[in-house]
Amino acid sequence: MTNALSRFLTPVACTCKDFTHPWTDSCANASAGVLLAAIPYSLRIYTMVYALSLLMRHRIPRLGDLKRNLHGIIQSTAFLVSNGYTFILFNCLLRRLIGHYVCATVAFVPSFISSYASILIERPARRPLLALYMANLATESIWNMAEVRGYVRSIPQGQTLIFGVSISALLYLYRLGLHKTTCKDSLFNVLRFFVDKREEGPVVAKAGCEGAATATATATEASVSAASTSSSANTQRSRSPLDFRSINVLVQIYSRFLDAVKSRHPSCPHRDNCWHYALMGGLRPFVGGIGLQLALRLIMNFKKIMQFKLDVRKTIFNKDTLNLGIFLGWFSFLYKGVSCTLRHSFGRDDPRFAIPAGLLASTAFTKYPDVTVALYVMWKALQ
Structure with a gap:
C-alpha cells in the first residue's frame, strides 16, 4: 500500500508543453486555441441533437419551441466547449502551482475540476443524462481493461442479456404506472413510442375479463334456451385460467x-x-x-x-x-x-x-x- 501511494505521489519528469500542448509554448495560447477549435465542432453536434429531439415530437415546432431549442443549443455548446479547453487550463495551472506533475495531476484532478465546472453550465435537466452517458463509457472502459488483464471474460451476446434484463425492469415499472409518480424519467417517453401508450399502467381490471363469462351465463340463463346456456358455459371454461398441472x-x-x-x-x-x-x-x-x-x-x-x-x-x-x-x-x-x-x-x-x-x-x-x-x-x- 505504501509503495503504491508513493508511486501515486512521485513527481513526473514532464512539462505541460510536452504532455498537453506540444504545438505551442504558451499555456494561454493553447487554451484559447482549443476554445476556438471546439466551438464549431460542439455547435454542429448539439444542433443535430436538438434538431432530432424536435423531430421526435411528431408535430410542427412552434415559435416557443424554436426559441427554447436555440437557447439549449447555445447552452449545451458552451458546456462542451468549456469542458474541452478548461482541461488544458487546469492541467497547466496545477503544474505551475505544484512545480511539477504527479500521477494524480496528470489527468484525474484537472479533468475532475474541468468536468465539474463545465457541467454547471449545462441545463439541470440534462445533467443526469450526461452523468449516465459518462457512466456508460467508464463502465465499458473498466470492463475492457479488466478483460485485457484477464480478470473477467465476456460472454457471447452479453450486451443482449444486459439489455433484456434492464428493459424488462423498466417495462414492468411502466406497466405498474410508477413512471407517473416515483420513477419519472424521459426514457419512458421513448418506451411509450415503441410499446404503445395504450400499454401504459397502472393496469385496471376491466369488467368482462375474469368472471365476465359467468355473469353473461347467468344473464343468459334467465332469457334464452338451455342450448344458449350451454354455449355460454363452454365460453366460460375456454376463458378460465390455465391449469398447468394438466398435460x-x-x-x-x-x-x-x-x-x-x-x-x-x-x-x-x-x-x-x-x-x-x-x-x-x-x-x-x-x-x-x-x-x-x-x-x-x-x-x-x-x-x-x-x-x-x-x-x-x-x-x-x-x-x-x-x-x-x-x-x-x-x-x-x-x-x-x-x-x-x-x-x-x-x-x-x-x-x-x-x-x-x-x-x-x-x-x-x-x-x-x-x-x-x-x-x-x-x-x-x-x-
Missing part, C-alpha cells in the same frame, strides 16, 4: 394463441384484433428506425454530399441501414404479440406480463448489439 395445457395455450390472432381479449387495451395490433405496432418503429438511420448517415456525410464524393450505394443502401429498423420493429412486434398471448392465456391483464414479454422482445437486440445502448438502459434501470 393439455399446451393444447390450451395453442388454442388461445389462435384466439389472440383472430380476436381481441376483453383485457387488451387496444380495439383491433391482436394480430393487427402487433403487426402495425411493429411496422411504425421499423420504418422510423430506417428513416433515422438514413438521416444520421446523410448528416454525418453532409460534407461528402456537397462535394459529390458520396458513394450512395455503399454508404446508404446496404444491409447495415436496416439493422436499427429491424431491431425496433421486431422488438415492438414481439412485445405486443407476447403480451396479447399472455392476456388470452390467463384471461386477464397483469403488469408482470411485461417481464417475459420484455425478455423475449429483447432478442431483437441481436440485430443491433450496441454496448453503449445496453449500458445506458442498465444504468437507467438502476437509477
Whole structure:
C-alpha cells in the first residue's frame, strides 16, 4: 500500500508543453486555441441533437419551441466547449502551482475540476443524462481493461442479456404506472413510442375479463334456451385460467394463441384484433428506425454530399441501414404479440406480463448489439 501511494505521489519528469500542448509554448495560447477549435465542432453536434429531439415530437415546432431549442443549443455548446479547453487550463495551472506533475495531476484532478465546472453550465435537466452517458463509457472502459488483464471474460451476446434484463425492469415499472409518480424519467417517453401508450399502467381490471363469462351465463340463463346456456358455459371454461398441472395445457395455450390472432381479449387495451395490433405496432418503429438511420448517415456525410464524393450505394443502401429498423420493429412486434398471448392465456391483464414479454422482445437486440445502448438502459434501470 505504501509503495503504491508513493508511486501515486512521485513527481513526473514532464512539462505541460510536452504532455498537453506540444504545438505551442504558451499555456494561454493553447487554451484559447482549443476554445476556438471546439466551438464549431460542439455547435454542429448539439444542433443535430436538438434538431432530432424536435423531430421526435411528431408535430410542427412552434415559435416557443424554436426559441427554447436555440437557447439549449447555445447552452449545451458552451458546456462542451468549456469542458474541452478548461482541461488544458487546469492541467497547466496545477503544474505551475505544484512545480511539477504527479500521477494524480496528470489527468484525474484537472479533468475532475474541468468536468465539474463545465457541467454547471449545462441545463439541470440534462445533467443526469450526461452523468449516465459518462457512466456508460467508464463502465465499458473498466470492463475492457479488466478483460485485457484477464480478470473477467465476456460472454457471447452479453450486451443482449444486459439489455433484456434492464428493459424488462423498466417495462414492468411502466406497466405498474410508477413512471407517473416515483420513477419519472424521459426514457419512458421513448418506451411509450415503441410499446404503445395504450400499454401504459397502472393496469385496471376491466369488467368482462375474469368472471365476465359467468355473469353473461347467468344473464343468459334467465332469457334464452338451455342450448344458449350451454354455449355460454363452454365460453366460460375456454376463458378460465390455465391449469398447468394438466398435460393439455399446451393444447390450451395453442388454442388461445389462435384466439389472440383472430380476436381481441376483453383485457387488451387496444380495439383491433391482436394480430393487427402487433403487426402495425411493429411496422411504425421499423420504418422510423430506417428513416433515422438514413438521416444520421446523410448528416454525418453532409460534407461528402456537397462535394459529390458520396458513394450512395455503399454508404446508404446496404444491409447495415436496416439493422436499427429491424431491431425496433421486431422488438415492438414481439412485445405486443407476447403480451396479447399472455392476456388470452390467463384471461386477464397483469403488469408482470411485461417481464417475459420484455425478455423475449429483447432478442431483437441481436440485430443491433450496441454496448453503449445496453449500458445506458442498465444504468437507467438502476437509477
